[in-house]
Amino acid sequence: GESVGLHLPTLSVQEGDNSIINCAYSNSASDYFIWYKQESGKGPQFIIDIRSNMDKRQGQRVTVLLNKTVKHLSLQIAATQPGDSAVYFCAENWGDTGRRALTFGSGTRLQVQP
Amino acid sequence: DTEVTQTPKHLVMGMTNKKSLKCEQHMGHRAMYWYKQKAKKPPELMFVYSYEKLSINESVPSRFSPECPNSSLLNLHLHALQPEDSALYLCASSQEPQGAEAFFGQGTRLTVV
Numbered sequence: 273g274e275s276v277g278l279h280l281p282t283l284s285v286q287e288g289d290n291s292i293i294n295c296a297y298s299n300s301a302s303d304y305f306i307w308y309k310q311e312s313g314k315g316p317q318f319i320i321d322i323r324s325n326m327d328k329r330q331g332q333r334v335t336v337l338l339n340k341t342v343k344h345l346s347l348q349i350a351a352t353q354p355g356d357s358a359v360y361f362c363a364e365n366w367g368d369t370g371r372r373a374l375t376f377g378s379g380t381r382l383q384v385q386p
Numbered sequence: 387d388t389e390v391t392q393t394p395k396h397l398v399m400g401m402t403n404k405k406s407l408k409c410e411q412h413m414g415h416r417a418m419y420w421y422k423q424k425a426k427k428p429p430e431l432m433f434v435y436s437y438e439k440l441s442i443n444e445s446v447p448s449r450f451s452p453e454c455p456n457s458s459l460l461n462l463h464l465h466a467l468q469p470e471d472s473a474l475y476l477c478a479s480s481q482e483p484q485g486a487e488a489f490f491g492q493g494t495r496l497t498v499v
Contacts, residue, residue, distance in 0.1 A: 280426050304486065315390075315476050315490035316429065361428050365486070370436045373419060374478075374488055376428035 280359060282381040291349040291384075295362035295377045300343060302364035306374065307336060307347045309358045316361060319347070349382075357384045392477050392491035400499055401467060407494045409460040409477030418460040419488065420452060421476040429476055435460060467498045 285291050297305065303324040308316035322329045322336045322345075329336050335348040345362045359381050363374040390411045399405050409418065416437050421429035434442035435454040443452075449471075451463040460477055474495050478488040 306487065308490075313492075315478075315492045318487055318489065321487055371434070371441050373431050373434045373442055375431065379426075379428050 280379050280381045282383060284383045284385060285352050287352060287354060287384055287386050289352055291347075291352045291356070291382060293347045293349075293360050293380045293382065295345040295347075295380075297343050297345055297362065297364045297377060298375070299364060299366050300340075302366040304365040305336070305338060305345055306363045306365075307334075307345075308361045308363060308376075309356075310361065310379075311358045319360075352382075352384050354384045354386055357382055390477055390479055390489050390491035392475075392494050394494060395492065396495045396497075398497045398499060399464065399467065401469070403467075404463070404465045406464065407462040407475055407477075407496075409462075409491055410458055411479040411489070412458055413479060413481070413489065414457075415479035415481055415489075416457060417480045417482060417488075418454060419478040419480075420460070420462055421478065421490075423474040423476055423493070433462075464496075467496075469498050472497045 306321045307319040309319050310316045320331045320334050320336050322338050327338050333350045337346045349356055359379045361379045362377040365372055365374050393408045418435045420432040422432050423429045431444050432446045433452045438454045438457060449466050453461040474493040476493045477491045480486050480488040
């Protein structure tokens with residue numbers, strides 16, 4: 273999802289369900305992507321990354337899918353838990369050597385209902 | 387040690403004050419970053435240091451002055467800030483100057499009064 277104005281898009285799921293968070297990235301030259309989780313009052317925490325030569329990568333309970341054709345990234349969380357409640361950001365990376373940095377997407381708030 | 391440490395955690399300053407934010411990492415990372423984050427918004431890149439040299443300045447006003455004294459430390463000097471500069475300031479570091487897996491600190495919550 274994409275944020276509009278001051279409101280973060282929110283995904284509300286039941287505990288134990290699977291969650292899918294979507295992200296549209298902006299730059300077709302981006303070659304590295306990261307999903308971050310940010311809890312209230314904390315800095316972003318790395319979840320999983322993927323390089324542009326892949327279309328899927330799995331971690332523990334998380335999977336990232338990359339569709340370069342439509343510049344779309346998704347994060348799937350299996351068996352969502354209350355501790356997964358947070359804001360999730362995708363970030364893309366591009367640039368020349370020594371001049372690269374991450375640019376963040378708008379973010380999605382995940383609320384897990386017990 | 388996979389930690390990026392930022393001090394102070396909270397800072398309130400007047401518009402005529404001069405203050406500094408500090409960031410430290412001991413992971414051997416040679417790229418360090420400052421981001422600014424407003425409420426309900428994503429982090430926005432301000433500065434990138436690569437091997438202690440400023441490599442990216444995202445058109446940040448001169449009232450923000452970064453400094454990288456050595457490979458482990460990153461400072462952000464603040465002077466004559468405006469209330470709209472109130473935000474969470476995040477420091478990050480990564481293993482190479484490629485913006486690869488960046489580790490973030492907990493941030494400094496800055497309020498300008």
